[in-house]
Amino acid sequence: MNRGTKTALSTLTLLALATLTACGGESNSDADSAAGKPETTETAAKQPSPAEHLAKTMVTTSEVNGLNVDEMDEEFLFAKSPNELTTDKPDCVPLGLAMNQLPLGDPRADLTRSVSGHIESERKSGNSYTYITLTSYASGGAESALADVKKAVEKCGGGFTAKSKEAESPYDSVTAEQVTPAGDEALGFRSTLTVRDVQHVVHTEVVRSGDTLAVYFSVDGMAIANARPSDAKLSPTVVKAQNAKLA
Template sequence: MKRTVLAASALSAAVITGLTACGGSGSDTDAAADKPKATASQAKEVSPAERLAKLMVTKAESGYTVKEPSDGDALAASQEDMDVDKAVCTPLAYAMNELPIGSPQATLTHVATRSGAMFTYITLSTYADGAAESAMKDLAKAADSCGSGYTATSDRGSSPYNSVTVETAPSGSDESLATAATFEFKGFTQRLRTQTFRFGDTIVNYFTLDSGAFLQSRPGEAKIPADLVKAQNAKLG
């Protein structure tokens, strides 16, 4: 059965998934002695991916459980796996499917939950000089051009959005954009929301859905948690 964007995926996976981690290391004393020591500049160098990992908000900072989403949690696993019937709407489709907008150097997505049935996906992305501004420009164009809706598809299913509206985003960043989109699921209207912020060369996108509405077959009205946004944005600003 084809699934509408995140209607089945977030419910089947994100609720029950836990974070697991393991690791280990070993070294040979003589071999290590032969290796040149890292210079001070090398020791301080941080990759874009490592930088994002440090910028992702934690439970201690936000009060929300923040963890990696499950495999298959979104309509598409990558930008290349998604097709959009209206090309101009593609950045919106990415923003509503845990994918980065534009062409980032690195990206990281976690899902934040607390009591209740709201799931908020936080996607952090870092860009080369000027690329973040370009990505935000394309997202704004999509929001202005796709009010009548669009359809995103992948080998996992199809997501037909009926409408897109631009809303007011909180202040405090270099740029921001907020949207609401609707689609039908089992005869009920579901409203999903995004808020996207640029801080220099870093973009954070929040995407929230009301999972309880899908489970209970009722209309859904997703609301992005203001306290979560405040906590995450504080680490970026």
């Protein structure tokens, strides 16, 4: 997405604890226990951190039919952290975060990628980008964060304005929409915004799989920059591939 669009928008591996026993005769529990300690310690040391888990879970270019999966360019971020984003209606903060690639709730780790390019069967989506934000939580955190999004969709139908240090993004409306069932629970919503008297539609989907959330967001940045109406659909290929890795 070029600079012109900036002001417009902007879990874990289970440990297998090995119990070593003698191959013959009576087992010596003290010896067995001592022999097992190095193995347990070594296994625990290999447990991935939340950030490492997300890095392994994020889709790659080869998994999305050759679309480009890229790191985010911080220069064009609406805000660099959740603390930098505010809304004129406090209930709508979760929506502002979700639509600006910022983690929801109280995460242990988060990772965002932008996916661009074309798949012939999806060209109706125009030149839209699909953004993926994966977030890992302590037990119960993902459920709580998703619940906050649901409440926000219900309360912010009339729109709201998101603000950061350098940008402002007014959304005219927010409407819940059906999405393909995925993970443990999923929800979707569409938002409209008007830029230079031209209306644009963006789409967001949030999927929870255990203690991990995947937030998908789509926007046609070129259409906004060039004052062309747009309705940026999420790429089904991207969403399906990422949900499969979360399962």
